[in-house]
Amino acid sequence: MSPPLLGVGEDEGHSNAMLLASLASLERMCKNGSDLKEQNYMGLSDCSSVDSSNISITSKDNSGRGLNLKATELRLGIPGSRSPERNSEPCPLNSVKLDEKLLFPLCPMKTVVTGNKRGFSDAMDGYTEGKDISTLEVNLTPLPRPSVNPNVKVGSAKEKPATQPAKMKEAMSQNAVEEIPHNKSENILNHVNRANNEKSAPATKAQVVGWPPIRQFRKSTLASASKNTEEVDGKTSGTALFVKVSMDGAPYLRKVDLKTYSAYQELSSSLEKKFSGFTINQYASHGAPSKEMLVESKLNNLLRGSEYVLTYEDKDGDWMLVGDVPWEMFINTCKRLRIMKSSDAIGLAPRAVEKMSRQKIAT
Amino acid sequence: MQVVWLSSSLALRDLQAFILHSCSMQMDPKLKKTKDSSSNSANSPDSTHSSFPFPDEVLERVLSLLHSHKDRSSVSLVCKDWYNAERWTRTKLFIGNCYSVSPEIVARRFPRIKSVTLKGKPRFSDFNLVPQYWGADVHSWLVMFAKVYPFLEELRLKRMTLSDESLKFLATSFPGFKALSLLSCDGFSTDGLKAIATHCKNLTELDIQENGIDDFGGGWLSSFSENCSSLEVLNFASLSSDVSFDALEKLVRRCKSLRILKVNKSISLDQLQQLLVHAPQLIELGTGSFQQELTPWQYEDLETAFSNCKNLQALSGLWEATSLHLPVLYAACASLTFLNLSYAALQSGELAKLVAHSPNLRRLWVLDTVGDKGLEAVGSSCPLLEELRVFPADPYELDLHHGVTEAGFLAVSHGCRKLHYVLYFCRQMTNAAVATIVLNCPDFTHFRLCIMNPGEPDYLTNEPMDEAFGAVVKTCTNLRRLAVSGLLTDLTFKYIGKYAKNLETLSVAFAGSSDRGMQCVLQGCPKLRKLEIRDSPFGNAALLSGVEKYETMRSLWMSACNVTMSACRLLAKDMPRLNVEVMRDEGSDDRQADKVYVYRSVAGPRRDAPPFVLSL
Numbered sequence: 009m010s011p012p013l014l015g016v017g018e019d020e021g022h023s024n025a026m027l028l029a030s031l032a033s034l035e036r037m038c039k040n041g042s043d044l045k046e047q048n049y050m051g052l053s054d055c056s057s058v059d060s061s062n063i064s065i066t067s068k069d070n071s072g073r074g075l076n077l078k079a080t081e082l083r084l085g086i087p088g089s090r091s092p093e094r095n096s097e098p099c100p101l102n103s104v105k106l107d108e109k110l111l112f113p114l115c116p117m118k119t120v121v122t123g124n125k126r127g128f129s130d131a132m133d134g135y136t137e138g139k140d141i142s143t144l145e146v147n148l149t150p151l152p153r154p155s156v157n158p159n160v161k162v163g164s165a166k167e168k169p170a171t172q173p174a175k176m177k178e179a180m181s182q183n184a185v186e187e188i189p190h191n192k193s194e195n196i197l198n199h200v201n202r203a204n205n206e207k208s209a210p211a212t213k214a215q216v217v218g219w220p221p222i223r224q225f226r227k228s229t230l231a232s233a234s235k236n237t238e239e240v241d242g243k244t245s246g247t248a249l250f251v252k253v254s255m256d257g258a259p260y261l262r263k264v265d266l267k268t269y270s271a272y273q274e275l276s277s278s279l280e281k282k283f284s285g286f287t288i289n290q291y292a293s294h295g296a297p298s299k300e301m302l303v304e305s306k307l308n309n310l311l312r313g314s315e316y317v318l319t320y321e322d323k324d325g326d327w328m329l330v331g332d333v334p335w336e337m338f339i340n341t342c343k344r345l346r347i348m349k350s351s352d353a354i355g356l357a358p359r360a361v362e363k364m365s366r367q368k369i370a371t
Numbered sequence: 372m373q374v375v376w377l378s379s380s381l382a383l384r385d386l387q388a389f390i391l392h393s394c395s396m397q398m399d400p401k402l403k404k405t406k407d408s409s410s411n412s413a414n415s416p417d418s419t420h421s422s423f424p425f426p427d428e429v430l431e432r433v434l435s436l437l438h439s440h441k442d443r444s445s446v447s448l449v450c451k452d453w454y455n456a457e458r459w460t461r462t463k464l465f466i467g468n469c470y471s472v473s474p475e476i477v478a479r480r481f482p483r484i485k486s487v488t489l490k491g492k493p494r495f496s497d498f499n500l501v502p503q504y505w506g507a508d509v510h511s512w513l514v515m516f517a518k519v520y521p522f523l524e525e526l527r528l529k530r531m532t533l534s535d536e537s538l539k540f541l542a543t544s545f546p547g548f549k550a551l552s553l554l555s556c557d558g559f560s561t562d563g564l565k566a567i568a569t570h571c572k573n574l575t576e577l578d579i580q581e582n583g584i585d586d587f588g589g590g591w592l593s594s595f596s597e598n599c600s601s602l603e604v605l606n607f608a609s610l611s612s613d614v615s616f617d618a619l620e621k622l623v624r625r626c627k628s629l630r631i632l633k634v635n636k637s638i639s640l641d642q643l644q645q646l647l648v649h650a651p652q653l654i655e656l657g658t659g660s661f662q663q664e665l666t667p668w669q670y671e672d673l674e675t676a677f678s679n680c681k682n683l684q685a686l687s688g689l690w691e692a693t694s695l696h697l698p699v700l701y702a703a704c705a706s707l708t709f710l711n712l713s714y715a716a717l718q719s720g721e722l723a724k725l726v727a728h729s730p731n732l733r734r735l736w737v738l739d740t741v742g743d744k745g746l747e748a749v750g751s752s753c754p755l756l757e758e759l760r761v762f763p764a765d766p767y768e769l770d771l772h773h774g775v776t777e778a779g780f781l782a783v784s785h786g787c788r789k790l791h792y793v794l795y796f797c798r799q800m801t802n803a804a805v806a807t808i809v810l811n812c813p814d815f816t817h818f819r820l821c822i823m824n825p826g827e828p829d830y831l832t833n834e835p836m837d838e839a840f841g842a843v844v845k846t847c848t849n850l851r852r853l854a855v856s857g858l859l860t861d862l863t864f865k866y867i868g869k870y871a872k873n874l875e876t877l878s879v880a881f882a883g884s885s886d887r888g889m890q891c892v893l894q895g896c897p898k899l900r901k902l903e904i905r906d907s908p909f910g911n912a913a914l915l916s917g918v919e920k921y922e923t924m925r926s927l928w929m930s931a932c933n934v935t936m937s938a939c940r941l942l943a944k945d946m947p948r949l950n951v952e953v954m955r956d957e958g959s960d961d962r963q964a965d966k967v968y969v970y971r972s973v974a975g976p977r978r979d980a981p982p983f984v985l986s987l
Contacts, residue, residue, distance in 0.1 A: 218498030218905075219880065220766045220796060220823045223555070225581040225609055229690075229714055230738075230764060252613065252637075260589055260615040261637075325664045 249339060255283045255316070255347035266339040274333055276318065283347060317350045383812055386874070400941075415911040427456060435460040462486060469507055469531065469924050470950065474515035486525035486550075487516065493928050494878075494969055495903055496530055497555060500966070502954065503980050508558075509533045510540070511979075517544040525550040525576075532556065537565030542570035550576035550604070557583035561610065565591035570701075572596065576604035589614030589637065595622055602626040606633040608657045608688060613637035624649045624967035633657025636690050641669050644964070647676035656680070658688035661696055661715065670699065678702030687711035694721045704728035711736045713762045723748030734758040739774035739796060746779030750786025758792035759783055763823065771969075777804035792817040793906035799830040800857060805839035815847040819854035825881035829860040833861055851898075854878035864888035868895025879904040889913035895922050903928040911938035914967070918942060920950050926970035934964045941971065943987035950976055951987045 248265040255261075262282050269275045318330040322341040330338070330345070434456050437443050440463070447457040463486040466472060477484075491507025509531045516523050523545045531553075538559055541548065549572050561584065567577065568591055592607070592614040602622065607614070614637060623629060623646050630653060632646070638659030647653070665673065673696075677683075683703045692715040704710075707729050712722070713736040722737060723743035730754040737745065739761050742927075749756065761775055777800045784790060790812040800822050809815060820839075828835055836857035844850060844866050851873055855863060859882035865876065868891035875898050884888065889909040892902070893916050902924065910933035921927055921942075936953065943951035954966040976986040 058833065212780045215767060215824065216906075218495065218500045219825065220821055221498045221878075221880070222762070222766055222796075223497050223581055224499070224583065225715070226762065227766070230766075259593060259617065263613065 030218065114229075251320075251342055253279060253282070253345040253347065254328050256349050258283060258347075264345070266342060271335055272338075275330075279318065279345075279347065316347045318345065319348050320345050390786040418515050422681075427452070430456040431460045438463065440465040459471050459483065464488065466490065468970055468972075469509075469512070470970045470974065471926050471970060474512050476973060478515050478519040482519070484516075484520045485523060486527075487512075487523065488527040488529075490529040490621040491531035493903065493926065494530070495905065495928055498623075500905065502983060503557075504532075505984065506977065506979055506981065507531045510537045513537055513540055513544070521545065525552075527552040527554075528556050529554045530556065530716070532558040533563070534564035535559050535566070539566040539570075542566040547573060549573055549601075550578075552578040552580075553582055554578075554580045555582060560585035560935055561587045561591045561612070565594045568592065568594040568599075569596070571773075572599065572777070573601055573835075574599065577602070578604055578606040578631075579609065580606060581609050586610055586612045588612045592622070593618040597621070598629065599624075600625040603628045604631040605629065605656065605942065606631060608633040608635050610635050611637075620645060620649065623695065627652075627700055629653065631655040633687060634659045636660045638667060639663050640673060640696065644669070644673045644676045647673075647680060651679045652682060653680055654682050655685035655709075656683060656687070657711075658686070659690070661689045661692035663696075665696070669694075674699045681706065682693055682955060683707060685709035685711070687714075689715040691715070692717065692721075694718075694724075697721055697725055699729040700725065705731065706806055707732060709734040712741075713738055713760065716740045716764055717745070718742070719744035719748065721725045721751075726775075729753065730755070732756055734792075736762070738762050738764045740764045741775075743775055743779035743782065746775060747782040747912065750782040750784075751785060755789060756783070756787035757789050759787070759790060760792075760794040761796055762794075763796040769798075769824070774798055777801050780808055784808040789814070791815050794819040794821075794854075796821045796823060797924075798823050799827070800836065800839065801829045801831050802836060802838040802842070803829075804970065805836075807841040808841050809846040813846050814849060815843065816849050817852040817879070818843050818847065818850060819852065820856055821854065822857040825856075827856075828946065835862070837862040837866070841870075844870040845877065848873065848982055850874055852876040856880060857882075860884045861888035861891070864891045868892050871896055873898055875899060876901040877903070877906055881906045883907045883909060886910055886913035886916070890916040893917035895943075900925045902926075904930070904932060906931040908933055911935055914938050915942060918945055921946065921969050922971045924971070926968065928966075928968050930966040932967075934967050935962050937962070938963050939964045940987050948972065952977070952980070953985045953987060954983055955985070969978065 249267045250263045250265050253262045253264055264275070264278065264282070266275070269278065319327050319340070320330050320342045321344045322328055323343060327346070333341075430452065434443075434446060434453075437446060437457075437460075443457055443461055447454045458480050459482065461481050462483055464481060464484045465488045466477070467490050469489050469491045489509065489512060492501055492505060495501060496505070507530060509528060512531070519546070524547055526541065526548075527550075533553075533556055541551070543925065549626075551571075551574075564577075564579065566781075567574070574595075583704070589610070589612045595602075599622070602769045603626070605622075605626075614635070616638065616798075619634070619638070620642075621724070622634065626916070629650050632650060632653055633655070634643070634646070634657060636659055637760070638646070640659075640663040641660060643658055649657075677699050680703050683706055686700065686703065686707055686709070689712060692712075697717075701724075704725065705728065708731055710725070710729060710732055712725075715736050717740060722741040726732065726735070726749050730752065733755055735749060735753065735756060735758070737749075737760070741761075746761070749759070761779070763774060765773060768911070775795070775797050777797070780793075780795055780797070780800075781804050784807070788811060791814045793815065794817075797820075800820065805820070809818075822836070829839075836855075837860055838856070839855070840855050840863045843853065848870075850871055853867070853871065853874060853876070863883045864883060865888070871877075874896045877892060877896070877899065879902075886909055888907075888931065889904070890913055892899070893913075899920070900923075903926075905928075909929065913932075914929065914934050915926070915938055939951050939953050942949065944973060946969060950968075950970055950972045952968045953964045954968075955961075955963065956965040959965055977984070980986050
């Protein structure tokens with residue numbers, strides 16, 4: 009039976025419902041009718057409590073104490089991941105760190121990577137190809153327990169990539185669907201008890217507060233620098249995409265996060281608010297302005313003369329008029345924005361107008 | 372006659388003559404009678420007048436040549452006259468621990484202060500070990516300064532808390548205020564900076580470094596009045612939001628005396644070029660973002676601008692610098708003595724080319740992305756190097772293939788024999804390497820080695836790193852500051868106690884085996900002033916072994932060690948002139964003293980301690 013495919017970008021509530029629905033259908037596989045709510049692999053309802061305990065752990069500078077509590081965290085494995093050495097490992101923390109690393113490359117909670125786990129992309133490919141179920145089920149049986157990685161929580165206070173949680177949710181819910189039936193709550197509790205009795209092994213290498221001794225400013229600067237390099241490398245890191253916005257005549261510039269908008273309309277209205285006292289062309293909401301509108305608005309620009317035009321600098325260093333290309337393409341190529349006086353933009357507009365009129369004549 | 376040892380060579384000759392003369396006067400048999408009649412010359416004004424032929428003005432004139440606060444402290448202990456002369460002539464106040472003294476005491480003693488340096492929180496607060504709202508608020512000091520020192524000109528704060536209101540108060544209470552320097556401070560926002568820019572008409576220095584501040588935008592820069600042309604130092608490199616380039620350019624243009632300019636990331640390369648054109652006299656420059664697509668003529672203009680900066684000694688910033696744009700710096704590198712690349716993730720080749728053009732470098736800060744190869748290049752290109760700091764680009768990355776190793780450090784030590792200050796973050800080290808390094812460079816005054824994995828042994832022999840630090844303290848007799856790391860037993864501390872006779876600051880983390888270690892240090896290092904320890908197995912016996920020592924020190928910090936409340940209480944009871952403060956972690960045993968901060972004070976226990984700080 010194929011697992012329900014969850015769409016990207018679903019909110020927590022929806023996925024929760026889907027999860028419960030799929031659980032009900034797989035009930036026959038569940039040997040233990042445990043109260044699944046308590047498990048909370050998605051970290052949904054109880055995420056705050058676990059998260060806060062997580063935070064208070066990291067605030068302790070006593071690494072020994074902190075690591076013990078970390079050892080009791082429940083983790084969720086990515087489907088298809090094998091970790092046969094889990095049973096023998098002294099510390100249960102070496103679970104899904106590889107996945108963490110791939111999914112959240114900026115996550116500070118890095119540990120030593122062990123085990124042959126399939127990469128995230130592999131896991132995702134597995135889903136879409138649909139050949140996952142039987143293989144996953146087979147693969148999952150050796151797993152002694154499911155594990156939830158609280159760091160993966162969607163609603164957590166930590167900064168997490170916007171698009172990734174959606175994918176993660178998909179993966180997580182799939183995992184939960186697969187793993188819950190195979191894992192009794194007893195297993196989890198047993199493991200928790202075992203973890204509590206264990207000494208924190210140095211192999212965990214969990215982050216210790218204030219170590220290495222680097223000032224906060226340097227840490228955050230380096231973190232943001234690595235974010236930038238990722239964007240430049242073209243990885244869909246999902247982090248914010250801040251670009252500078254300058255406006256002719258304004259005393260200072262602004263920065264906007266292009267990822268927070270999904271259409272030109274949103275961008276233009278946000279910029280309007282930021283630089284109040286000017287207007288931007290109203291582009292069609294679906295991203296591609298209708299030809300008629302384009303011609304008209306640009307003509308209006310030229311006529312009125314006091315209007316402003318929104319332009320952007322693309323990767324090649326050229327100044328382009330905003331609105332020509334689909335939104336997704338735009339945010340991938342836009343490096344900075346400039347609100348130009350339409351009188352300066354004369355060079356940009358007429359070509360488009362001419363092109364339109366030429367095309368009109370041609371058709 | 373007490374002997375005063377002074378380190379200030381400027382005044383030495385004057386004072387030597389003065390002292391010799393005073394000595395000879397005191398030896399005069401005619402005066403001896405009067406001197407003997409009063410046991411202490413300080414108690415009898417008549418005797419002091421007769422034994423000192425010079426009027427107070429002369430004494431004061433001589434003492435005003437003294438600048439070092441250590442020298443001044445020594446001078447003030449000679450006798451009452453000298454104490455008075457010193458207090459009247461002191462214009463610069465240095466307070467290393469703001470709680471060691473109170474504003475009232477300071478106001479009573481020093482009537483004529485123009486410059487104040489105040490340090491607040493313990494150093495480990497830089498690493499989030501001190502909770503927020505711990506204290507070190509500057510406001511009560513500012514209120515006193517406004518009353519007693521209305522002509523205050525300079526304020527330099529480190530690890531203090533100050534609010535926007537305090538900044539506004541500062542800006543409006545001191546008409547002659549000139550210089551503000553804030554390092555690792557918190558509690559304020561750019562609104563406070565706005566107040567400074569607006570009201571301080573004679574501002575010469577605004578130096579904002581690495582503070583935890585709320586950045587509400589760069590509008591503060593535009594608040595400098597158009598008449599302001601006195602700026603000599605402007606450093607806003609650590610602020611994140613954009614400033615008005617127009618305002619900045621105009622400011623730079625009219626401040627002809629500007630010698631230090633450090634801009635933030637929002638300033639682009641072509642903007643930097645425009646600034647440099649107006650300020651070729653700069654001695655220290657902090658660039659903005661060093662990544663931008665430039666046209667060929669923009670590139671050339673930038674190159675020219677840099678080559679026109681003939682006085683450039685220090686260069687920093689260089690965020691996101693790549694091999695594409697680094698060559699514009701080559702012309703300016705020849706005169707550089709300080710190059711701060713700690714925010715530019717350079718590779719070995721890029722660094723090699725850069726240092727090849729910088730033969731006069733004395734100080735170099737880099738990221739460990741340059742690798743051992745980059746450090747080899749440093750060793751061969753910078754024979755005059757005195758200070759090296761290597762920071763980790765990815766501190767939480769455990770992959771051993773990144774960063775630097777002992778090989779890089781060795782390479783630098785081979786080529787740079789004058790090295791005396793090092794801060795080195797690495798993931799592996801050996802005892803043998805460190806021993807060789809200090810043989811090459813025996814003049815270390817500051818040796819801060821951070822092997823990033825706590826408790827990491829010598830990776831070749833698997834032994835503790837005791838012999839490494841033993842070699843350091845045995846060979847480097849001038850060592851003043853030491854930070855240890857790696858797997859260390861008590862032997863390290865025995866070495867330190869035995870050999871580190873000039874050690875003033877010691878930082879310990881995840882080290883030691885028993886109380887004996889800390890005891891050795893406390894009993895052995897005569898000049899120890901600051902001892903900070905975390906996550907080490909030192910307990911009550913260790914803490915109490917230093918009972919007589921702590922009053923000679925500025926402070927002791929112990930966190931996540933084995934100290935209990937009872938020992939802290941005992942210490943507090945026995946030593947009334949020590950402030951013993953304890954902070955407990957959430958959920959910990961009532962008997963455990965998780966964080967202990969002990970410091971000498973003439974001001975008594977803190978009156979502004981928050982509830983989580985227990986003053987014993």
